Amino acid sequence: MKKRALWKDVFREIGRTKARFLSIFAIIMLGVSFFSGIKSAGPDMLDTAATYYKDLRLMDLRVQSTYGLSEQGIEQLRGIPGVQTVQPVYSSDVFLGDSGLIAKVYSYADNNELNGYKLTAGHLPAASGEIVLDEHLREEEKFALGDSITFGGEAGETPEKSFRTKTYNVVGFAQSPQYIETANRGTSRIGKGTADAFAVIPEGDFTLPVYTEAYLSFKDTAAQTAYTPAYDKLIEQHLPEVEEALKDYPAQRLEELKTEAVAAAKQAAAQQGTQQPQPQQQQAAYAAQSQPELPKVYVADRTINPGYAEYKDNADRLSAIASAFPVFFFLIAALVSLTTMTRMVEEQRLQIGTMKALGYGAMDIMTKFLVYGTLASLAASIAGLAVGFTFFPDIIYNAYSSLYNLPDVIKSFYPSYAVISIIVALVCTTMTAMIASRVELRSNASVLMRPKAPKSGQRIMLERFKFLWTRLSFVQKVTARNLFRYKQRMFMTVIGVAGCTALILTGFGLKDSIGSIAERQFGGIMKYSALVALHDNATPADQASYKELIEQETAVTGTLNVLQEAVTARAKGVNDQEVRIFVPSDTAELASFVNLKDRSTGKPRVLSDEGAVITEKLAKLYDVAPGDTLTLLDSNNEPFQVKVAAVTENYVLHYVYMTPAYYTEVFGKEPFYNTQLLNYSGKDTGWESAFGEKLTANGQVALVSFSSGVGEAFEGTMDSMDIVIVVLIVSAAALAFVVLYNLTNINVSERVRELSTIKVLGFYDKEVTLYIYRENILLTLLGILSGSALGVILHRFVLSTAELDATMFAPLIKWQSYIYAALLTILFSGIVMAFMHIKLKRIHMIEALKSVE
Structure with missing residues (x-):
């Protein structure tokens, strides 16, 4: 019977304070949905990719050799213990x-x-x-x-x-x-x-006479899932096992090549009707047809596949962001819930005092508030989990869909994230309800059955500055005193608004950082207008025709021959990165086509024969600085050591700039200039299309790329991230609305007798509203200023966390973004004020001024 009465009382309280209950529900739901949604997006992405790999049976290891893999080598692979499948391919x-x-x-x-x-x-x-x-x-x-x-x-x-x-x-x-x-x-x-x-x-x-590579899978990895520590540990064990099994293969393959060369020499001699070659002749024939170096064998795991490791890093970045952003939501939710539950308990002082006088225990009295807070948080958690696990993974995964070609995301329910969300939600509401009610229950029944005495007026710090205080009007003095009179609510409002502004500013800042990449990279750094890739086997006629085409085009203002060659940067503990070697034929002309400079100081970077200039993100990933060395692998997996002379600003892809002399020193060969950079001015896309057709029709031209088109394509790719930014801004804006509405509602409820008094004294409705909102406007402005500073810090954290391996975001926030963040916060504050104005007009003065005594 007692329990039934309790539940009736709780539901009656919920019905009576629907706005309060819904505000707690909304703020908890936002925090839970944001946390569970972003936290689950990373694992959902990995699960989707792992399922895709398993369905299409992606290999565990790949084996290659500089002279190919013969049948003997394939048989050696099949003999490795634990190998399930060996698939040789050409x-x-x-x-x-x-x-x-x-x-x-x-x-x-x-x-x-x-x-x-x-x-x-x-x-x-x-x-x-x-x-x-x-x-x-x-x-x-x-x-x-x-x-x-x-x-x-x-x-x-x-x-x-x-x-x-x-x-x-x-x-x-x-x-x-x-x-x-x-x-x-x-x-x-x-x-x-x-x-x-x-x-x-x-x-x-x-x-081809031999296979070029072989794919391997193992029996013990079949049941494991990609990107898990268990799978990675097994691969770490198998990789050296395969290398050990093939340690004798290079010598065997060299003997095979020697035998094949001798046989070829005998066959050639027989066809020419000459005598059989002598051993010295056989050796000479062998040396002429095969390089005498010992073949090299390369065993690589899945991380050699483009995007495999970076995809996991992107998922992990999301988890890192999910660990930071919801902290704001939950922290603000806890603060607002504490203020809300404290107000609720204070409103029920008479009831609490009466129950205490009748002999009810502290726990019996407290139960109502605990149940109220628990119901709000549990209901909000269920709704938040439903939205988070279904809505956010779709949005985030779709944002990455332009970067990866994978099937639709597989969404799962994660009990651990659900439990964490519910526990945090309960702490935010139930724990705050317990704290608020325990504070009141310390008083005895007679004190609780009397209205709480209003806070005594005190001199505030501002009053000590007489020259300033005397110049304030009566209303301004009242506003200043009220702010310091209700310090808890003042700090809650400032913190809540600051958190919301910081999140909104971070969203707009991400848009600025991502959106400025194309402009800075294609035009600011890569100053050339077009890039023309050239065939190295073009006939002299095609070469002459191409040269004539460029010379006759009056719009072309400059050309620069360049070697561009793809290599792979490698270091322990870092994902392999594709790097482009860039060697200009004339280093003095490079500045007209590519702007090498320090990002912070703007100081130019000059190529020298003492080392290479590498791009900033590459230096950051591999933790190298001027004077250090970087390991680069060519297409045959041959390693080369490159000394870093300087670091240059760059935002898209990785580049290593060298002089022709230093390139020859590192790679032991003269550079072959397979690319030509073109500069022209004052031409539109129509002219570019026509010029492009002329170029591609030439026999020496392999590919034409216009900087304008590359920049637009990159902007299109980055636009896919807009949806994530929009979700962030909308979520933060919703949080701002809930916080301001809740705190303003509490402010009005706490001061209803004060407001009724000034209405009786002749204040008009608008004046009463301004009496309250002067404080809110001032606190909102303070929150916006604090949030702007906090947003800069949060923006930098997100940039460092969310960057792709091949991309560096520009660390900037445009001044317009500060204005947008402030205006959005002010907009929601204004909407709340409009709602509260209606409520203030409906205050019943006589009822509010009646004394319970």
Whole structure:
């Protein structure tokens, strides 16, 4: 019976104070949904990718050798204990017709078990002359089903050496688990050094004598999930096992090559009708046809695939952000809940005193408030979890969809995050209810049954400054005294508004940082107008034709020949990064095309023969500074040491700038200038399109890239992050509204007799409203100022946490963003004031002034 009466009393209280209950509900729901949603987005992303890898049977390890993998080597791999599948494949790099695009072509057989393909159109290659292309080539409308493609190569790398036929019919498009990034397809041995796509043809169309690589999977990893410590630990064990199993293979392969060279020499001699070669002749023939160096074997795990490791880092960044942002929500929720529950307990002093006089225990009296707070937090937690686990992962995952080609996100329920959310929510409400009620219960029944004495007026600090105090009007003096009279509410309001302003400013600041990248990179740093990639096997006629084309185009104001070569930066504990070697033929002319400078001081960086200039994000990732060395691997996985001479400002991708002399010193060869940079001015996109058509029609031109188009494409990619920023701003704005409404409502409720008194004294409704809102406006302005400073700190934290490996965000917040954040906060404050004005007009003066005595 007692319990039933308690529940009736609680529900009656909820019905009587719906605004108060809903305000606690709203602020807790915001905090829980934000925490659970962003916290679950990272694991959902990893689960989606891991399921994708498992469905398409992504390999565990990849084995390559500089002279290929013979059948003997494949058998050695099959003999490794614990190996489940060994899948040898052929691969080669080719140009796709005259498109200028470079593809990594892989062999396909019906019995392939690893590295499957997800068809998006058509079917897998079944007959000779059929090819399946990378899906993003279809999305970019480069090729369509039924198109015919003829493979092209460079000097010494003609397709006839690798393929049975050079012409293929496009029968399908697919995605591969080896390439989850939208565009990055790794390095290439031809052209500009980077691949644009992958392609798949029947295994029988390859004519290579040995396999180029082999994929391995293990029995004990089949049940494990990618990106987990358990899986990573198993791979760490298997990688040295494979290397140990193949330690004798290089010598064996060298002997095979020697035997093949001698046999080839004998066959050539027989065809020419000469005598059998002598041992010295055999050795000379061997030296002429094969390099005598010992072959090298490379064993790599999944992290060698473009985007594999960075995808996990992005998910982990989200978790890091999720650990910081909800702190604001929950902290503000706790402060507001404390103020709200304190007010609720104070309103019920008479009831508490009566119950205490009747012999009720402290716990019996306290239960009502605990149940009230618990109901609000539990209901809000359930709603927040439902929104968080379903709504936020979709938004965040879709923002990353432009960077990765993965299936729809798999959403899961995470009990640990739910428990944490509920516990924190209960602490914010139930614990504050307990604290507030215990404070009141310290008084005896007779004291509680009398109204709480108003706070005594005290001199405030401002009064000590007579020259200032005497110049204030009566209303201004009252406002100043009221602010310091209700110190708790003053600090709550300032903290609440500051937190909201900081979150809103961070959202706008992220927009500024991301949005300014394209402008700073393409135009500020990369000053050239166009980049032309050149074939190295162009005929003299094509070369002369290209030179004439550039010379006759009067709009072109300058040219610079450049070597651009893709390499890989590697260091322990850091994800491999694709790096572009950049070597200008004339270092004196470089400043007209690329602006090398220090980001902080603006001091120019000058190339010298003593070392390389590397980009800022690359230096940050590998923790290198001028005087240190950086390890770079070429397309054959050969390591080279590069000395860092200086660090330059850069925001997109990684570059290493060298003089021709230093390039020769590091790599032991003269630079081959495979790219030309062009400058022109005063031309629109129409002219660029026409000029581009002329260039691509030339036989020496492999690819043309206009800086304007690259910048726009990058802006389009970064625009996908807008939705995350919008969610952040909307959530912060909603929090601002709830905080201001709740605290203003409490302010009015606490001072209803005071407000009734001044209404009786002749104050008009607008004057009564201003009497309250002068304080609110001042506190809101203080909160905005504090929040702006806090927002700068939070913005820097988010930038350092959310950056992609290949991107550096510009650390700036535009002055307009400060204004937007302030105006949004003021807007919500104004909306709250409008609601409160209506409530103030409805105050019943006589009822409010009646004394309980």
